[in-house]
Amino acid sequence: MGTDSRARVIVRDGPWGFFFLLAYIGAAIYFISVSDGSFWGVILGLLQAIVWPVYVVYNALVLMGA
Numbered sequence: 001m002g003t004d005s006r007a008r009v010i011v012r013d014g015p016w017g018f019f020f021l022l023a024y025i026g027a028a029i030y031f032i033s034v035s036d037g038s039f040w041g042v043i044l045g046l047l048q049a050i051v052w053p054v055y056v057v058y059n060a061l062v063l064m065g066a
Helices: 014-033 039-064
Strands: none
Touching: 014 039
């Protein structure tokens, strides 16, 4: 019982995090560019940039008939 039973966990999600950051920036640029330029339009564009993958997955599932 004197052995050290700690496990070492190495997470290597750096490339995926960078990909998602680029996707968010691209989506934010798109949604802000199609907004009317008001303060709340920009805020709504930033919020849409966060949740747009949800709509893509939903529409893909609808097209597959799931």
